[in-house]
Amino acid sequence: MTTYLLKNVSVLGGEPQDLVLKDGVVSTGSTTEGVEVIDATGLIALPGLVDLHTHLREPGREDAETVETGTHAAALGGFTAVHAMANTEPVADTAGVVEQVWRLGREAGYCDVFPVGAVTVGLAGERIAELGAMADSAARVRVFSDDGRCVSDPLLMRRALEYVKAFDGVIAQHAQEPRLTEGAQMNEGELSGRLGLAGWPAVAEEAIIARDCLLAAHVGSRLHVCHVSTAGSVEIVRQAKARGWNVTAEVTPHHLLLTDELAATYDPIYKVNPPLRSAADVEAVRAGLADGTIDIVATDHAPHPHEDKDCEWAAAAFGMLGLETALSVVQQTMVDTGLLDWAGVAERMSYAPARIGRLSDHGRALEDGAPANLVLFDPSVSRVIDSSETASLSRNTPYAGRELPGRVVATFLRGKATVLDGKLA
């Protein structure tokens, strides 16, 4: 196994130092013998990024993404661990399916894959799936979600929150009141009225988040709120945390950067669930991420084949790619704006998501003896996003043609380079 010496690397944006990656762990001393030297002058080292919300599409939709291609995209984005959402075909609602996804990730070797288990059988929202069997499986599932669907039945949600306490699990809720969002196509507001697209009102998200916070507090369980997108949601989570309730929340890169104005193009590359919101909402989720109300950034990387986006808005699928651009979007929206420093980015894109997912070998500070999971990032360059250059099987990036700051130079998983010189190693 190659030993790497990272010369003059800026850990979390700090003073330049040397780091050695040897036998899968980090050491802060220097060595010169039999090592491959990487001049990391000007590069920032962050702990390997951890995504709590990734759609890898396998099994079932291997035309959109596979575990292999999705983990390639993850590595290129600086991730060393991703949580694969359960809405596959078949649904990841049994130990067998989650173990299959977990093994595929291990075989691909580019990024650790931690399957998310479905909360309910077939995501149908009727019966709780065998959460314990998934927790006890080789995949050691700790995060459960019906993502794409909301566990809207309050009693079912209560039971799920209670049940996962037995194995320190967490329910990650896709907060969307189904009746308030029937046929919904975009953020409900002035623009949806003008465009004649059915609205997805903020209250449909906020009402579920408020209810779930109350339920989690009532039964003393862990709740994680997926892809918070509205100012009202941020406020509800802020209040829940102020009361000491065990609630965590995520925001996607696209909700940090893009607004619903883009729907006026009727180009469904901008169609996503929850929808892009107003500029005021974008301000609020940035502020929430900065002050810790929102704990983490999670990509909601959602690959779709070309034909599912090359059509009229209503016929198109919801979702956008995110793994390869996440860190750049966070730099642009949070770092370059002065809202977060790189230590704050490490907290929100590595430490905290690893804690929520109960991962022991990810999200660790780059100190002596820590697993050598890290990313080298060059914040001084910028690039124009080209959708044809993605490692994902799908091309549905909303950033095509946009200039984004920063570039992942290298990613290491347990000391092995998965990305070098910005390319898959």
Next chain:
Amino acid sequence: MKRHLLSAADLTREDAELVLQTADEMRSLADRPIKKLPALRGRTVVNLFFEDSTRTRISFEAAAKRLSADVINFSAKGSSLSKGESLKDTALTLEAMGADAVVIRHGASGAPHRLAHSGWVRSSVVNAGDGTHEHPTQALLDAFTMWRHLGPRNGGTLDGQRIAIVGDVLHSRVARSNALLLQTLGAEVTLVSPPTLFPVGVETWGVETSYDLDAVIPKADAVMMLRVQRERMNGGFFPTAREYSRRYGLDGRRMATLQDHTIVMHPGPMVRGMEITADVADSQRSVIVEQVTNGVAVRMAVLYLLLGGSEPAGSLAEPVETPGDHS
């Protein structure tokens, strides 16, 4: 004018007035023995109807034929369009056929916009109604009808004329296009609807809104009744058809409160007894049948201006001498 007509907002006041004047010329053609002009000879107009609307399709078809265009009708019923074949594939087929204009009706809001801006076709795109978004040629024919009736007593314009548009604004593409176009033409629009059938954000449309029909119509110069589908009851937008009619329907009692010159309009198809009673629809004030006639003239004007010329219609060639060409 722009190359496409996707939204009533695409029209400046000059554009809109040019359409009205051109339509006026076209309408006079209807009184001639030979109702056909050679203006678009050799051009191909495709009517691409993903949604059933015989009246709108026939209106566009008649308009194109009276301008001597070749007309191809693609209709969703009984073809590959209803299921399966995508808008894009259909568009590529039309492109291969050399369509000069595509008139599209689609159930999805924004479908004409996609067709025009996705690089799938080079032809002009005319929105003939998309989802709950817009129906700009309906707004033009409505404005044309109002202009003919109200213009002569108002200096030849619609400036300051009060137009009440009543009914299901939320789901109405007609209301959206009319609200935009009538403001462009200087009219004062009041939308009247139960609160459940107003779109979020309507207060930013630059129009007045009211829940009270009786308070609005005595001041109106034109009252346009929108179609209300009974299915909306199931969505809980209003409790019963009877209650809707009582509060928002135009009946003889309400008609009696109108000013003498006020006209009553409806884009059709009407649900008689729901939003409008038969005696109102058939009254002297009703211009509903004339709206249909004007529809052909306005669509002729739109196709002519998009495809042919920027010249006023006064310079149009004489009618062609080959009657009865049914292609």
